[in-house]
Amino acid sequence: MKMAAMKIAVMGAGAVGCYFGALLARAGHDVTLIGRLGHVEAIGHRGLLLDMGGRRHTVPVAATEAPAGVAGADLVLVCVKSNDTEEAGRQMAPHLAPECAVWSLQNGVDNAERLQAVLGREVVPVVVYVAAEMAGPGHVRHHGRGDLVVGPSGASEGLAARLTEAGIPARVSADALTALWTKLIVNCAYNAVSAITGQAYGELLPVPGLQEVMQDAVQECTAVALRLGVPLPADIWTTVLDVGVAMPGQRSSTAQDLARGRRTEIDHLNGYIVRKGLEFGVPTPVNRAMHSLVRALETRSAASAGG
Numbered sequence: 341m342k343m344a345a346m347k348i349a350v351m352g353a354g355a356v357g358c359y360f361g362a363l364l365a366r367a368g369h370d371v372t373l374i375g376r377l378g379h380v381e382a383i384g385h386r387g388l389l390l391d392m393g394g395r396r397h398t399v400p401v402a403a404t405e406a407p408a409g410v411a412g413a414d415l416v417l418v419c420v421k422s423n424d425t426e427e428a429g430r431q432m433a434p435h436l437a438p439e440c441a442v443w444s445l446q447n448g449v450d451n452a453e454r455l456q457a458v459l460g461r462e463v464v465p466v467v468v469y470v471a472a473e474m475a476g477p478g479h480v481r482h483h484g485r486g487d488l489v490v491g492p493s494g495a496s497e498g499l500a501a502r503l504t505e506a507g508i509p510a511r512v513s514a515d516a517l518t519a520l521w522t523k524l525i526v527n528c529a530y531n532a533v534s535a536i537t538g539q540a541y542g543e544l545l546p547v548p549g550l551q552e553v554m555q556d557a558v559q560e561c562t563a564v565a566l567r568l569g570v571p572l573p574a575d576i577w578t579t580v581l582d583v584g585v586a587m588p589g590q591r592s593s594t595a596q597d598l599a600r601g602r603r604t605e606i607d608h609l610n611g612y613i614v615r616k617g618l619e620f621g622v623p624t625p626v627n628r629a630m631h632s633l634v635r636a637l638e639t640r641s642a643a644s645a646g647g
């Protein structure tokens with residue numbers, strides 16, 4: 341028997357939100373994207389463009405600037421950057437239906453917790469494995485993967501099954517926090533270094549001494565995770581190294597944000613480790629240096645963007 345379509349809202353119509361929103365709309369779900377005017381107008385005018393697998397798809401989907409677009413949704417996917425979490429939460433809060441499930445599809449380890457504090461309801465952390473970018477207004481380009489690891493909750497299994505049917509492999513795992521932390525540590529190793537040097541991973545890994553600096557950052561992250569009681573994979577450095585080796589041409593999202601004059605998520609990557617280190621008495625000098633240097637670059641790129 342065919343299951344009824346779900347009503348799904350995406351808060352933050354950017355790369356991640358448009359990619360998953362497009363797949364869900366194509367599978368017949370009633371999707372509303374909530375985003376900025378340029379994207380909303382383009383999507384309203386000619387549909388959402390999705391470049392995937394060497395083809396361009398035009399996906400008819402509702403799009404609005406109004407946070408009230410979450411009203412009546414069975415599921416809200418929160419896909420804003422980590423700096424925008426609280427604001428997005430405050431905007432959505434008055435409109436959420438009582439039974440609506442809220443998932444955080446964001447990098448960083450505390451978005452679900454921060455959103456939960458604003459909304460006063462459960463928010464499920466979801467680890468997102470995808471490479472996607474906005475190619476223009478209402479136009480998303482998919483580069484690879486597209487699977488989710490979903491934190492456990494009463495509704496997680498049922499919803500993950502529906503997403504999997506829609507072509508989004510989603511598995512529920514009690515280890516979602518460990519997976520989020522592993523991703524955070526990868527980001528803490530590469531993102532600032534790539535942003536500061538302007539190099540791709542295949543260029544920076546062979547630089548004498550740089551891997552040792554990255555290893556020091558990873559060791560600090562591991563010490564913080566241990567203090568917080570978060571289990572990590574046994575050889576986390578191998579996991580970190582493998583990511584860079586597998587994508588030699590990649591520059592970090594932090595490097596890309598800086599190049600576009602956008603605020604980075606560094607406060608929620610190395611900056612998070614520094615804050616937690618201070619709170620629990622764990623020294624984090626390498627993460628502190630990475631965080632401060634990227635903040636300095638942000639100031640410079642904002643000043644040049646302003647003229």
Ligand SMILES: NC(=O)C1=CN([C@@H]2O[C@H](COP(=O)(O)OP(=O)(O)OC[C@H]3O[C@@H](n4cnc5c(N)ncnc54)[C@H](OP(=O)(O)O)[C@@H]3O)[C@@H](O)[C@H]2O)C=CC1
Nearest residue numbers: 352353354355356374375419420424428446447470471472
């Ligand atoms: N892109 C990728 O491949 C991956 C990204 N991630 C993570 O996913 C999260 C989302 O990233 P990504 O999709 O790349 O980011 P994007 O910047 O592409 O998308 C976020 C969008 O949400 C908009 N937005 C922010 N606040 C609001 C609001 N209150 N109402 C409406 N729209 C809003 C932003 O607008 P504006 O820019 O004007 O603020 C932006 O257009 C991040 O945490 C990222 O680290 C994880 C895995 C892969």
Ligand SMILES: CC(C)(CO)C(=O)C(=O)O
Nearest residue numbers: 527530531591592593594
């Ligand atoms: C490319 C990757 C996986 C590692 O830095 C990433 O998540 C990012 O750039 O934010």
